[in-house]
Amino acid sequence: MEPDPRLKFFKLEVVYLVGNLAKFLSTTSQLPLKYRQRTIARDLASRLVIALSVSLLIAGFLSFIYQIRSDRNELRDRLAASAANLSTLLALPVWTYNETEIKSLAGTHGLDEGISSVKVYDDTGKVITEIKKNGKSTDLKITRDIAYKGRKIGKITIAATTASLYLNALRTLGSTFVLTLLSILVVILLVIPLVEHFLEMPLNKLVSGIQKIAGGQYRDKLPPVPQKELAKITDEVNYMADKIALRERQIIESMQSATILKTELGIAETLQRSMNATRGFNTARRVAQFYQPMSNLSGDWMTVFECDKGRTIYAIVGDVTGHGIPQGLVTMAAFGAIQTLRPLIQQNSKSFSPATVLNILRSTLVTLLHECQLAMTVSVLKIDVASRQVTMSSAGHPFPFVLRPHGNVMKILPLGAKAQSPLGFEFFTKTTAPPPYQDTVHSLGPDDTICVFTDGLTEARSKTEATFQRSFVKMLRSLDRRYPPSVLLDRILQNFQTHMDGASATDDICLMVIDTRKDEGHEAVA
Numbered sequence: 001m002e003p004d005p006r007l008k009f010f011k012l013e014v015v016y017l018v019g020n021l022a023k024f025l026s027t028t029s030q031l032p033l034k035y036r037q038r039t040i041a042r043d044l045a046s047r048l049v050i051a052l053s054v055s056l057l058i059a060g061f062l063s064f065i066y067q068i069r070s071d072r073n074e075l076r077d078r079l080a081a082s083a084a085n086l087s088t089l090l091a092l093p094v095w096t097y098n099e100t101e102i103k104s105l106a107g108t109h110g111l112d113e114g115i116s117s118v119k120v121y122d123d124t125g126k127v128i129t130e131i132k133k134n135g136k137s138t139d140l141k142i143t144r145d146i147a148y149k150g151r152k153i154g155k156i157t158i159a160a161t162t163a164s165l166y167l168n169a170l171r172t173l174g175s176t177f178v179l180t181l182l183s184i185l186v187v188i189l190l191v192i193p194l195v196e197h198f199l200e201m202p203l204n205k206l207v208s209g210i211q212k213i214a215g216g217q218y219r220d221k222l223p224p225v226p227q228k229e230l231a232k233i234t235d236e237v238n239y240m241a242d243k244i245a246l247r248e249r250q251i252i253e254s255m256q257s258a259t260i261l262k263t264e265l266g267i268a269e270t271l272q273r274s275m276n277a278t279r280g281f282n283t284a285r286r287v288a289q290f291y292q293p294m295s296n297l298s299g300d301w302m303t304v305f306e307c308d309k310g311r312t313i314y315a316i317v318g319d320v321t322g323h324g325i326p327q328g329l330v331t332m333a334a335f336g337a338i339q340t341l342r343p344l345i346q347q348n349s350k351s352f353s354p355a356t357v358l359n360i361l362r363s364t365l366v367t368l369l370h371e372c373q374l375a376m377t378v379s380v381l382k383i384d385v386a387s388r389q390v391t392m393s394s395a396g397h398p399f400p401f402v403l404r405p406h407g408n409v410m411k412i413l414p415l416g417a418k419a420q421s422p423l424g425f426e427f428f429t430k431t432t433a434p435p436p437y438q439d440t441v442h443s444l445g446p447d448d449t450i451c452v453f454t455d456g457l458t459e460a461r462s463k464t465e466a467t468f469q470r471s472f473v474k475m476l477r478s479l480d481r482r483y484p485p486s487v488l489l490d491r492i493l494q495n496f497q498t499h500m501d502g503a504s505a506t507d508d509i510c511l512m513v514i515d516t517r518k519d520e521g522h523e524a525v526a
Helices: 005-030 040-089 091-096 099-110 163-214 228-275 325-347 354-372 425-429 469-477 485-500
Strands: 115-122 127-132 140-148 151-160 287-292 300-307 312-320 376-384 389-395 401-406 409-414 440-443 449-453 509-515
Touching: 040 091, 040 099, 040 115, 040 140, 040 151, 040 163, 091 099, 091 140, 091 151, 099 115, 099 127, 163 228, 287 300, 287 485, 300 325, 300 509, 312 325, 312 449, 312 509, 325 354, 325 376, 354 376, 354 389, 376 449, 401 469, 409 469, 449 485, 469 485, 485 509
Parallel strands: none
Antiparallel strands: 115 127, 115 151, 140 151, 287 509, 300 312, 312 376, 376 389, 389 440, 401 409, 401 449, 449 509
């Protein structure tokens, strides 16, 4: 059978509305950029549209289902009532088998609104009469027996179609769909401009305040706003401005302090490096030195000078524990004390033995070493070139080496001394009256060379964690005495670089090579 024309028309209307909506959405991509940009108002409106649409569509769908069930139950009740009424009226005509009256009653009372067909059967199941509306389907049936004087004489079947029920429900759903479209239109035309208007003023103030803060105007705080969410953002921005202002002041102060400190460290580094320069010598002839600090201010230092027109040489080397600013200050203090003693020593070298120099140095630095909680090893050598003697006093410093030619090799002789504690060590041992330092005298050969160093050289570790001590001694044995101290120093440093193989030293290094050979024609420069 052909479907109901009203249902077909409704379907065409829905398809037309959906097509127009799709056409409208496709044209939005051609709108100006101004209307396609995302804003808070448009995001809120879009979510409102989605929530509203989903709510209305769910409500329409539930209403559709409820209406279908309600109308179907109502139609079933009507069919049952009509069947009961008609079975009573048809009892006598069916008993008398009056087809004309049966047909008349069935057509008059059976074909109400919604009923599509009526069939009357006799007691054998034969159809007595059938009345049917054109184009009507029969998807809902009710059957009732026809009885006369308590005896079943036939039955009646009434059928109905539910197409009209679905049509009414679809109309309701269509109304919901139209209402949804109208709601969307209202949100687009009314809600978005209102939300944009109420958000624009506080957001513009917020943006203006942030721009001022970005420009460095940290004191211009954002004014309070009544909206809870925007008030929270405003408070956070003001707090951020305070933190940025504080951090900026700290950075400026830190930069100023760093500049001052850098300048002062540069001056101190220059002064300290000047301490380790060889003075009063023809470096290539008598003394060669090497100095490598681990930082701007190191804890190693050394100095060497001549007395008695070159007949006496004083060589002093020191090593403060660690390396850094406190160590650098102690180093400069020690060097300054030696430089103060130097004119007195040069005027009367016989009165200043190495032990005397060490005792004076300890009394001078005791307070500074205690305040800094540092200790310093020192080795003082007094070389008498004429008498071929070297007097030595050591405050816990590694013993120097005497390089003495022995055939084709060098014989290595440590310059030993009585073991005595470093300067400032009494602070750690709580010793109130440490014993005075003492001298040890050694004889020199005619071609001896003295090598003085700090433990940063011998304890330097290669990539394989091997120290330079063994390689250093082995290398010294192979030196050629015919070369001046500068060449011997270069050979030692080349061997040191080979041993390290790219590894970095972890401590300050001082190295001094002194030629002690007697040279009557040589006179030192004061």
